[in-house]
Amino acid sequence: MAYDVAAIRSRFPALRAGIAHFDGPGGSQVPDSVAGAVAGALTSPLANRGTVTPGERAADAVVTGARAAMADLLGADPRGIVFGRSATALTFDLARTLAATWEPGDEVVVTRLDHDANIRPWVLAAEAAGVTVRWLGFDPETTELDDVTPLLSGRTRLVAVTGASNLVGTRPDVPAIAEAVHAAGALLVVDGVHLTAHEPVDVTALGADFYLCSPYKFLGPHCGVLAADPALLETLRPAKLLPSSDAVPERFELGTLPYELLAGTTAAVEFLAALDGDATGDRRARLVASMTAVAAHELPLRERIEAHVRDLPGVTVRSRAAQRTPTLLVTFDDRDPAQAYRFLAERRIAAPAASFYAVEASRHLGLGDTGSLRIGLSCYTDDADVDRLLTALSAFVSER
Missing domain, CATH: 3.40.640.10 (Type I PLP-dependent aspartate aminotransferase-like (Major domain))
Structure with missing residues (x-):
């Protein structure tokens, strides 16, 4: 199977804590290879970029490698x-x-x-x-x-x-x-x-x-x-x-660039390029195939959540554009979204409530500066996560 979410999840140490993460829009979890790359850069000889000492050459390689990786990711x-x-x-x-x-x-x-x-x-x-x-x-x-x-x-x-x-x-x-x-x-x-x-x-x-x-x-x-x-x-x-x-x-x-973070950035791009196990070609081609697979993986999960939430009484999905990411903003007729945030957190489900610095958008939607509950999917979200979320949301709505 080209996109194996179970194998992908096994590479994220944070997921072993048992939390269902729907907070990816605020920052994703990190695979083991990224953490290893950061640690590897910090524990290897490093210096200001140059061509004379091993540390200088290592720093230069990290920077040029990260530029190449991001260029491949963005087609730049x-x-x-x-x-x-x-x-x-x-x-x-x-x-x-x-x-x-x-x-x-x-x-x-x-x-x-x-x-x-x-x-x-x-x-x-x-x-x-x-x-x-x-x-x-x-x-x-x-x-x-x-x-x-x-x-x-x-x-x-x-x-x-x-x-x-x-x-x-x-x-x-x-x-x-x-x-x-x-x-x-x-x-x-x-x-x-x-x-x-x-x-x-x-x-x-x-x-x-x-x-x-x-x-x-x-x-x-x-x-x-x-x-x-x-x-x-x-x-x-x-x-x-x-x-x-x-x-x-x-x-x-x-100033001096954070070499360890750039090493981690390259590792993240490499990880993304391998998400579609069947992808071939150069790194850019594998990235396009893998990110296409990510979108295909996330779409049915989003549709499943959306269909369930739309049937919950007193709940409105505010995300309605024809083309959009797997990100849902949900409002409640008679409940504070912060209550839903805490209710889910108690059940080890991370889906925060805020305006998430999109304060102009939140105000334009009539939600003021506080926003509402945001449900965001990531490449490592699976059906079990969605099951937990939907069960908890139903319980929250029925609780009075």
Whole structure:
């Protein structure tokens, strides 16, 4: 069998604790090979990157290996892979750099569907540069993103949009958005933090000028990744230390990179590439096959949960877009979602309740800043996990 979820689960030490994890959108569990790669890097000779000592050469190999791995995962150029502390930190750095090229009267577009990490950096940068912010909404009933075209003009410099909503799972038609944005002469920034864990990604096909993601969402360690065309990166002049490298992508990386986390990132990509046991070809081909298998594995589980929850009295599934990740936002007519969160946690089921930093989306749905219960699937979710979740949700709804 190409996708063997039992074999996959056996590689995750955390799953031995017996918790049913539906909290993957906030951060995935980690396979043994990733932990081993992190430990291996920390216990091997390491130094600042160079070519003379074994430690220098080891550090350089870790960095170039991680760039190659992320390029394979995203269909990008390894020369355009930038590492940072987090996707949020990278977005702030990018926003400050791009804002230096803006002028009063210019415009940027952000959406109410996005995580605040792809909103606030642009809003704050626009305010500092005297640039107008235009807001793209979404339909609260369907959770489909509105048409961006009416907001575009000759003064639009940048549009920031999510590849998939971390709150409701909506996957906007990014290639269509990119076509409209580029026709207006603007740049497109895509927050792929939630998308990357669930679908094959090709940044060129998406039309993203800048694509950001976080390895800890797809089985890796806590760091951030920015992918862009190296030729585009060459045109940007970020703030940097005088003696630090001015080469691309190094000019965007502040200080010494966390080599152990980059080693873990490479291991996570390698693990993803092996999820489809029948996949062949180079690593990029195996990644596309494996991520396609992940999507095929997660879809029926999501549909099963959704069908059950829709039949529960007083429960509403707010995730309704035609194209979306296996992520369900659930509200209760007469119960606080935080109660459901605690009820499930007592039964060793992890499904948190919050707005998950998608505060604009939560407010737009009428849920304020507190949000609701989010159920997120991962590549290691199985039918037994779903059985436990559905039984517990039924018990919660019937309890008064």
